[in-house]
Amino acid sequence: MTFINYASREINCKIVYYGPGLGGKTTNLQYIYDSTAAQAKGKLISLATETDRTLFFDFLPLDLGTVRGFKTRFHLYTVPGQVFYDASRKLILKGVDGMVFVADSQRERMDANVESLFNLESNLKQHGYDLMKVPYVLQLNKRDLPNIVSSSELSGELRRKGEPVFEAVANRGVGVFDTLKAVAKQVLLELRKNSGG
C-alpha cells in the first residue's frame, strides 16, 4: 500500500517478487543490492534457512530519488517460493503496490511456474486484489541455461494480461533493472491515475 507522507515529503511503495522456489527472486534483489550506490539503499535483510532458502522474506529498501519534490522509496520484498510456505507467502502480499513474477525458464520447472502463478492469483484474491489490476511484470529468468523453454512458449503459458516481459539472467544482472524499472513505472503511473492525473 503506497504511503504518502506530506509531512516528510516521502512516498513509499511496496513491490513483491513472486515465483517458484529456486527461480531467482532473491538473486534479483541481491544483484540490485550489489549494484546500487550505498546512499540509495538500505540493508538487505534475508530471513532464510541455514541452506539459504528463503524462509519468510527478503527485504531491500531502495531510494530512487525525488519526484516532484517527494523522496520516492521502493521497498522490495521476495516471498519464499517453496510450496509448503504458502501461509508465510500470503502474508507478504499485504499492501502490495506492484508484482514481479520470476519464472524459471528450465523445461522441468514449467509446472512449478504455472502452479506458482495460480497460487499468486489465489493469494492476491484473498487480500482483495485482482492480478489483472495490479502493476505487474513477468520475468523469464535463467535464459543462459541449456534446457530452457523458448521465450514465446513460456510467455504464451504464463502471460496473463499483456504485461511487460523481460528475459533475464539474474545472477549476471541481465534484465534485472529492466524488470524493476518496468514495475516501478507502472506503480507510479497507477498513482497518477488514482490522483486524477
Added chain:
Amino acid sequence: MSTPVVMYEQEYEQLKGAITRLCADANAKFVFLVDRSGQQIASHGEMINLDTTSLASLTAGNVAATDGLAHLIGERGFPVLSHEGERDNIHISIIAARVILVVIFDGRSSLGLVRLRVKRATAEMNAIFHSIDTKIERERDLGISLDSPFAEITEEDIDALFN
C-alpha cells in the same frame, strides 16, 4: 491496487508529539509507528543508529506472522506482543486496527509501566488516526484532490529516477 495511506502535516505533528510523550512517560529508549505493510510512519528516541526501515519491515512481518498463528487457533489476533532480551525489550501493540506501535525499553523502565503508558497513548493516537480518516473521507466526498505529487507526473520524471 488499494488506496494510498496518507499522512498530513498536522496529524503527523500530533503523532510525533504523542510518541515523544510516550517515550518520556514510559522511560523508553525508542518509540515508533509503522503501518501493517511495513511502512514507517514516525519515530522518536535515543537509538540514533537504529536501522528503522529494517525494523519497520521486520515488525510488520512479525505482527503478520503472529496474526496468522492467532487465526490458526481460532483467535482474532494477539493485540499485544512482548519480546524480552538481555538488555533491551520490545513491546508491540496495534493502534486504530491498522497501525503498529513499537516501544523499545531497557532496565530503566518495566513492562508494567510501558503497558500502562501505551494504553493511555493508544487512546490519544486512535483519535488522531480517526481524524485522518475523517479528513480523507471529507475530501473524497467533496471531490477535493489530495494535492498528490503524482497528479502531473510524466514518464520523463519516472525515467529520470533510473538514470
